Amino acid sequence: MNDMRYIERATDMNETKITARDVHVFYGDSEAIKGVDVDIQARAVTAFIGPSGCGKSTFLRTINRMNDTIPSCRVTGGITLDGEDIYDKRVDVVQLRQKIGMVFQKPNPFPKSIYDNIAYGPRIHGLTKNKAEMDEIIEKSLRRAAIWDEVKDRLQAPGTGLSGGQQQRLCIARAIATSPEVLLMDEPCSALDPIATAQVEELIDELRQEYTVVIVTHSMQQAARVSQKTAFFHLGHLVEYGDTSDIFTNPKDQRTESYISGKIG
Amino acid sequence: MAQHISSAFDRDLEAVQAQIIKMGGLVEAAILDSAKALEERDTELAEKVRKADKAVDALETTINEECARIIALRAPVSTDLRTVLAVMKINGNLERVGDYAKNCAKRVPVIAQGQRISGPDAALRRMAREVQDMLKDMLDALIQRDAALAADVRLRDQDVDQMYNALFREVLTFMLEDPRNITACMHLHFIAKNIERMGDLVTNMAEQVIYLVTGELPEDPRPKGDNTSLIAEVK
Numbered sequence: 476m477n478d479m480r481y482i483e484r485a486t487d488m489n490e491t492k493i494t495a496r497d498v499h500v501f502y503g504d505s506e507a508i509k510g511v512d513v514d515i516q517a518r519a520v521t522a523f524i525g526p527s528g529c530g531k532s533t534f535l536r537t538i539n540r541m542n543d544t545i546p547s548c549r550v551t552g553g554i555t556l557d558g559e560d561i562y563d564k565r566v567d568v569v570q571l572r573q574k575i576g577m578v579f580q581k582p583n584p585f586p587k588s589i590y591d592n593i594a595y596g597p598r599i600h601g602l603t604k605n606k607a608e609m610d611e612i613i614e615k616s617l618r619r620a621a622i623w624d625e626v627k628d629r630l631q632a633p634g635t636g637l638s639g640g641q642q643q644r645l646c647i648a649r650a651i652a653t654s655p656e657v658l659l660m661d662e663p664c665s666a667l668d669p670i671a672t673a674q675v676e677e678l679i680d681e682l683r684q685e686y687t688v689v690i691v692t693h694s695m696q697q698a699a700r701v702s703q704k705t706a707f708f709h710l711g712h713l714v715e716y717g718d719t720s721d722i723f724t725n726p727k728d729q730r731t732e733s734y735i736s737g738k739i740g
Numbered sequence: 741m742a743q744h745i746s747s748a749f750d751r752d753l754e755a756v757q758a759q760i761i762k763m764g765g766l767v768e769a770a771i772l773d774s775a776k777a778l779e780e781r782d783t784e785l786a787e788k789v790r791k792a793d794k795a796v797d798a799l800e801t802t803i804n805e806e807c808a809r810i811i812a813l814r815a816p817v818s819t820d821l822r823t824v825l826a827v828m829k830i831n832g833n834l835e836r837v838g839d840y841a842k843n844c845a846k847r848v849p850v851i852a853q854g855q856r857i858s859g860p861d862a863a864l865r866r867m868a869r870e871v872q873d874m875l876k877d878m879l880d881a882l883i884q885r886d887a888a889l890a891a892d893v894r895l896r897d898q899d900v901d902q903m904y905n906a907l908f909r910e911v912l913t914f915m916l917e918d919p920r921n922i923t924a925c926m927h928l929h930f931i932a933k934n935i936e937r938m939g940d941l942v943t944n945m946a947e948q949v950i951y952l953v954t955g956e957l958p959e960d961p962r963p964k965g966d967n968t969s970l971i972a973e974v975k
Contacts, residue, residue: 696815723817725955736818737749738742 492517492657492687493538498552500533500542507533509711510552515704520679520688522698522719525708526734531691534708535659538689539575540568556657573600576650580662582642584634584649589626592634592645593617596653612652620648621678640671647678651686658682660690664697676701695735699723707731749814756806756827757883763799763834764879766792768872770841771938775868777845778931779861781852789845796838803831819952826952830882833941833948837875840934840941847927854924857914860907864928867903867935870896874942881949890949893942894962900939901965907932908968936966 493515500508508530515521523531533542540561542548554561561571573596585592593613596602603609613630617623622644626637634645643663650658660679664672679701682688692698698705698719705722707715707730715722715731726732733739744750770789777785807828810816816824874893881889911925911932943962951957 724821726818732818733742736820737745739745
């Protein structure tokens with residue numbers, strides 16, 4: 476049977492994009508991540524869920540070395556992208572973050588024009604030779620982020636003048652302008668209304684055709700809607716990791732069960 | 741079981757299960773009463789069974805609406821989701837069992853008019869009692885989340901099937917002996933078939949309980965004891 480839904484749900488099981496092995500993260504003396512092993516699949520959406528302070532955002536940040544900016548933070552263990560250690564001394568962090576883009580909780584457009592917001596990344600990475608190429612990247616990124624039609628007539632207007640949902644899609648457009656391979660999203664919809672959330676979720680689903688997406692979310696329903704894989708974090712441990720449909724119909728661990736169904740204990 | 745942070749959610753889930761138990765009680769009574777009405781040729785009791793089915797139908801509607809409300813408002817997942825799904829399926833199956841009991845009762849006045857064929861009555865009552873017992877255990881398994889008990893109920897359907905086989909042969913013999921028995925025997929046979937179908941539906945429900953508790957439906961083929969489709973002739 477050629478039911479489209481099965482094709483939509485399917486992920487390429489064989490291709491692992493990111494591998495984490497025995498990852499520990501310390502902030503000074505306190506251990507935020509206590510030994511996480513996970514294989515994140517290419518061209519799939521992986522959702523990290525768990526209560527506040529469980530380490531899901533911390534772990535997300537280790538994937539593009541955002542934690543480097545925190546002096547007291549120390550990461551041990553191995554994280555590889557396509558088999559290469561991203562914590563290797565020879566890795567250029569700026570280059571790494573071109574490959575691994577990030578979208579944050581609050582939309583944070585630069586105080587510049589919509590055009591310059593998108594152009595910033597390609598410009599510093601020297602991805603274009605002339606204005607025509609840059610224009611093409613701008614249009615392509617905005618189209619892919621499903622915001623082109625809304626902003627095409629006012630590309631020189633400030634990005635901060637857009638609505639919350641539009642700003643977040645602008646930030647997603649900015650993140651994909653440098654053609655990353657992985658997109659990390661830290662609660663990308665928590666500041667958005669239901670319509671803007673639905674638009675961003677639809678966008679996430681489209682993005683997984685080309686990108687590996689990892690999303691941290693507090694919304695169980697969002698994790699259930701957009702992801703193919705779900706990882707449940709609790710007190711710095713990765714408690715359970717598996718197909719989203721399994722996690723939400725028949726979780727194996729009691730802690731996962733309690734968390735996703737909103738139970739005490 | 742751990743409690744939900746939202747206590748109203750707990751109350752909703754408990755209420756819908758309590759309604760299933762109530763409905764199960766009504767259906768159990770309908771099964772026993774229809775068999776009793778038959779054995780005692782009690783047309784008044786049969787009429788009572790027919791009327792009581794309205795309450796079962798009303799409960800089915802209420803439970804369906806409650807389940808739809810829980811799904812819409814609470815978006816249940818995991819055990820909660822399986823509870824709602826199992827309750828909905830059990831709800832539909834229970835209503836069907838109620839219909840079969842009602843159909844049995846409907847045949848009592850016709851049988852009461854003809855000459856008495858007493859052999860099958862006791863057997864039918866035994867069969868009805870067995871199905872009622874399976875239903876009771878299935879409901880216990882549902883409330884106690886007891887997959888082993890549900891699995892046991894599922895196996896017991898074989899006994900009901902075998903009783904049906906025996907009855908099938910018996911009424912066939914009565915019909916061969918005297919064609920004047922045919923009308924009553926046809927009705928007796930339909931009653932037997934109804935009870936046998938009830939057993940199948942209780943088996944469905946027991947499987948739903950297993951799904952609720954374990955997250956998986958049993959994979960092994962359901963035990964079958966009904967071989968009347970192979971009987972060509974009674975010698």
